[in-house]
Amino acid sequence: MEYRDEKLPEEKVFKDPVHRYIHVRDKVIWDVIGTREFQRLRRIKQLGTTYLVFHGAEHSRFHHSLGVYEIVRRIIDDGFSGRREWNDDERLVTLCAALLHDLGHGPFSHAFEKVFDLDHELFTQQILLGDTEVNAVLKRVGTEFPQKVADVIGKTYPDKLVVSLISSQIDADRMDYLQRDAYFTGVSYGHFDMERILRVMRPTEEQAVIKYSGMHAVEDYIMSRYQMYWQVYFHPVSRSAEVILTKILHRAKQLYEASYIFKFEPFHFKSFFDRTFELEDYISLDESILLTYFQMWMKEVDPILSDLCYRFINRKLFQHTEFNPATEYRKIGELEQLFKEAGIDPAYYLVADSSSDLPYDFYRPGEESERLPIYLQMATGELSELSRSSDIVDAISGKRRTDHKLYFPEDILEQGKEGNPLYKQILDMLKG
Amino acid sequence: MEYRDEKLPEEKVFKDPVHRYIHVRDKVIWDVIGTREFQRLRRIKQLGTTYLVFHGAEHSRFHHSLGVYEIVRRIIDDGFSGRREWNDDERLVTLCAALLHDLGHGPFSHAFEKVFDLDHELFTQQILLGDTEVNAVLKRVGTEFPQKVADVIGKTYPDKLVVSLISSQIDADRMDYLQRDAYFTGVSYGHFDMERILRVMRPTEEQAVIKYSGMHAVEDYIMSRYQMYWQVYFHPVSRSAEVILTKILHRAKQLYEASYIFKFEPFHFKSFFDRTFELEDYISLDESILLTYFQMWMKEVDPILSDLCYRFINRKLFQHTEFNPATEYRKIGELEQLFKEAGIDPAYYLVADSSSDLPYDFYRPGEESERLPIYLQMATGELSELSRSSDIVDAISGKRRTDHKLYFPEDILEQGKEGNPLYKQILDMLKG
């Protein structure tokens, strides 16, 4: 039998709190899960610094990836079954893409990518196509197979329906993470009737669409997403931790460039500071390694690096205040000046951070939309974009909401305000 | 106002998936949570290697500790309120002991303690009484306060009722971990009606007892515990990971003692290898650091150390087979001999492991019982030991159940069996 069609002697299952069980019959899927690049996802948290606010959110990208696979497997094996001919090759491409869509994520992805100007999607492609264990498994299916999987994830695969299952505004990725993140944080948002959505999903040439009768279930899903963004993903305290993380990496880079002598050398980071890194350097990183560095660096001579590391490790985060960049840019300037006068480096200790989300986006002609809009399939068979039928979705679609915060070390200022009138002045400006 | 009695200006809550919210009003509790020794528990998993089987089990000891605190807080503030006079001092001692009972746990506690012959309970005491942030907070309550908290955890505190809330066969520790571990693994065991148990718990001089009408709820709790032990805690695959972990530490120690030159020096371990460690050495450890070492050591020259680390990091675990030490000890001897002849060191690659549990233990006169038995309070007021009333508990009480497994690297043997008849012979003995 061809490797592509090999089944395990007995179905394997993973116990999963969200989907109860994750089912694996295909030998290829089993082998992919066993590769070091996939196992590495166990050492990268799904929600980065969020566990510092919602302590349950310690879950890794490993099971989110399994979850996305399971949803797509159900769509193919149960949902669409009998509705559309999937040739076996296409089924496997889709399952692998679902499983591997987040493979390129690095430790504390967002901050890490920002500081080193990286793109995890590019790494996903490189891991799939490079000299890796996962590439070796995929290549056994067929020489072109790794490229096909990469194309689905890169959204250039010719079969648009397949792409839409993994990247659209109602894809398996989002359906898994909303439920999973809600479960592990323990919040009551994030619930929606996925069973119903899977039942009303219909394949078309271009994408999966939703039977009209399922509109309310989709509304509920969109609202869940909206709530999760503002209540969990953009929580100001986890953003504070992320701000500090970013500044640690910045500081280490700056020190390195200034030939600072580290007590504990940034061995794993050098190639990133120099931009000479290779794929293996990236794969070797994970969050345990970053946390180890941060702990060692607490003992560095540089006061900024050691302070920031102490803050991150021991959760002594920055406080925040609202600010409006459009009207208060001058105030920022003044504050920066005051920080400098007070001997606190504003580059590390006065940080503006913005979060912004578009809860649902309809298609705007002429613009390229990152994610496909959601279409309802009317009784007549005709397709209609969701926000035309749903008042609620219409109300929030296309409306970007942005939240601006200014982060600063209130503890330092409070402790010093007696001795230093500048500290007092800064505090008054920030909190007044 | 005395520090002991200080309240936060507004109650703080932690969102918790198990108890919904964890409530903090006392300034002391808030300050204890903020110490580095307590925050360190975020970097130590509650269930060690279990996440390699139940992928959801990535949760840390940090929230289990908060959970135990919350249960004890509810017992004191709601349950027993009006039933017994707690003076404020005693209430705070109990809450702190609940919160801090696991403070001394190290990374992958079980394996680490075994290899270095340590005792986490001793470390808990040392952290409470030593020169630490947590000691500084507790001392602000009163000079004797840290010792009192340590005594409750050490079970030498004079008020036995207080001790029983944290260490008995139906204590807040067990009630939290059963529910929490069930939630994060996603298994359907581990549920019991804690609300009911809290409602039927009654304080006596010696310990908390259970109103007779709550007997079935307690039975259900005991059965949950039994199931969790055999289905989750003693799962043979997570024991395989633990076996490998133990052998990694053993190997590193042996190499160190043999003056092996490490590419990546065991800086954090030296004082443990030498038994010259101080408290700070211990506190500085966590699981991110161990995982970092294991990843670095994959590149060591020593083939055993690098192989074992590769296995742990990439989840290439040992297979297992049942064996009976009483009747098969000779077989082990033969196998060890064969391993040696085949060039595989049995000290690292043929490992016997046993798990054993006493699901419930009644009191046996003359013997010291580690944990107090559970007493039912009959309608007459009289106390009666649980297993006298419950058939089910009687059936399992005092009966130690032990499971013996032999772990070995099936992959090596399978790959080599064509070229080496010894491998084949070993495999036949192990699997036949």
Add this chain to the structure above:
Amino acid sequence: MEYRDEKLPEEKVFKDPVHRYIHVRDKVIWDVIGTREFQRLRRIKQLGTTYLVFHGAEHSRFHHSLGVYEIVRRIIDDGFSGRREWNDDERLVTLCAALLHDLGHGPFSHAFEKVFDLDHELFTQQILLGDTEVNAVLKRVGTEFPQKVADVIGKTYPDKLVVSLISSQIDADRMDYLQRDAYFTGVSYGHFDMERILRVMRPTEEQAVIKYSGMHAVEDYIMSRYQMYWQVYFHPVSRSAEVILTKILHRAKQLYEASYIFKFEPFHFKSFFDRTFELEDYISLDESILLTYFQMWMKEVDPILSDLCYRFINRKLFQHTEFNPATEYRKIGELEQLFKEAGIDPAYYLVADSSSDLPYDFYRPGEESERLPIYLQMATGELSELSRSSDIVDAISGKRRTDHKLYFPEDILEQGKEGNPLYKQILDMLKG
């Protein structure tokens, strides 16, 4: 001790799937629950005919009433405690009003009230103030006490805060029924974080308001309500059952007025047909009695009454089609004409039904608003109406959505269409 202050010797609890336990300490509350008028609520379903679509929805108004009580009890005893002085009298008035707010509901309330032109709120008042067991209990608290409870329910009680807990747009009534109806139907809507809402609720002179930080939890609650209305409460199939129910009562009344000789006399209904009923007649009714009549009436000679009863009892409901009353009123006229020609009485077999809801209503000056708007309490202490801060709520507030359906017996028409071209013509008009 005064009856008002009497406590039960031991707290009583009801096991409740929604709130886990419902706690009763007050003797008055316990006694009210024991009255025949309150126990009667066990024989009236919370959701009328909905169980014919969502089979789990067989739950009665009895536990919804307990649930509302429990929420209000928690608000008073936990939430607001320490924030506002409740004198004991006021506390008990509020708890009784919560418990008794639905006391006047009749069997299949909506249909019954419509046919007989009744108002359950009026009956609630009469039961509280009339010669009933519940009145006797309340009067023991104080002569004026029954009137006070009635005033809270009637929204004329001087303390507006008390009223708002039971009738506002975010009251205990709605919070209980959304969760309870979601639980029993099994739908995934209806969930919101009530714990959080209770924590951010603040008493003011006029009403309970919500701390600004809880805005998202309130949004989620409003969306849950919106979804429950359209997915559950206005489900077209349960409306079909309600249409039939209404027509059964209409027909029986008409037959009675036409001196039809019933095989099974409408003993319980006569006083309603005649409008000579007394309070006792109303209290004596429940859904078991209506179901008994409907079963007996299946054997009546009158073909309309027996057919409608057969339909209701055996769930042979009418089909429905959308229609627009504004543009299609002529079509209705034509259809009625065709029904008559075909020998099918359109008064019973062609029924227009509309459902309409205002998901959230802000305050419109000059108009009397049925339910108070929701206010957020900003950091400054100032109050701000919810829809000003929330985009989502703004999008749906004040917008009445209406759904019009036309109900008809498709089965009769389908079966007869071969023999009767009129049937065919009717079907084509209805379904085309």
Add this chain to the structure above:
Amino acid sequence: MEYRDEKLPEEKVFKDPVHRYIHVRDKVIWDVIGTREFQRLRRIKQLGTTYLVFHGAEHSRFHHSLGVYEIVRRIIDDGFSGRREWNDDERLVTLCAALLHDLGHGPFSHAFEKVFDLDHELFTQQILLGDTEVNAVLKRVGTEFPQKVADVIGKTYPDKLVVSLISSQIDADRMDYLQRDAYFTGVSYGHFDMERILRVMRPTEEQAVIKYSGMHAVEDYIMSRYQMYWQVYFHPVSRSAEVILTKILHRAKQLYEASYIFKFEPFHFKSFFDRTFELEDYISLDESILLTYFQMWMKEVDPILSDLCYRFINRKLFQHTEFNPATEYRKIGELEQLFKEAGIDPAYYLVADSSSDLPYDFYRPGEESERLPIYLQMATGELSELSRSSDIVDAISGKRRTDHKLYFPEDILEQGKEGNPLYKQILDMLKG
């Protein structure tokens, strides 16, 4: 196409709180659900009088029947698929038997059968084979089909595996009711991992067996059942209500036999009193009818009938006390005598009631076992009876536990004890 093989144009689903959705594709199943005999199950509560203790337990036999069908459908369509050839006929027989296994249950089954010496299983057979709507549907599949379905339910069907899915110690019936009753009562017992049990179930010639690896899941299921029996099904308060119900029916029969003139004639009961009833008389009954009679009979002249009815309707139940029939039979005699002297008829007001359960029964050679024991399939393929492998199951298997209670009207005795020393004496004997 044959009726047997007809599928619905689109799968229909029922929203179900326990199984999320219940799926129907077969036209036959859909038609059976639509019959009046099946719809009648909506008017019969699954747990009889239990709702008077656990208020959520108002659910009907209708959805339990759907639930059993759904579990069997999953076993056949998913679980055993590929493992055993089901011919289509056998599949449909099994599904229908699952759906219809409780069809013969009457209103408040247990009490009703006891008083009139009936057997609901016999009625199930008669409804399947008699002149009914359900028989008409089944006959369309094949002349022998109704008999086959009846044989499965009657346990005489030749294929023992089919029978075992519906009647064994681990059948779909029990798996559904444990979970469903737990859900609707809200208790935390009754949960077990059904998904896992379905996965480890294996078909054999004689019955479905369980793979050895699933033993703990089965233990958990057995313990759930044990807890549900003692915590819910045998709750002394719902037994009190059942005692009263039984006595109402007894009294009405006795009055009828004594030619008492009823104000409200026992029209529906006469044929049962006379034992002249026909199938239609039985099918016409449901709980709404019984509740209607009880309400009417509250106004009867006979003081016993009216009192008992008042008690049942308004939940003024009897109190209970423990007693041991083996040692206290004389006390009962004395009490009966005292009741007579005090003018209280002991035949209605002093009632001994026993509940008894065998939590799990192994096979005893020579005895006929009502339910098949559970077999584990060992790695070798060999079967081993469960209690041989499981300590816990062994501890409770074959051990009948019985609970004896004596029910009496404490309220009457308490109210009268001042005026009547006999009342006082009775109370002392009962409560002392």
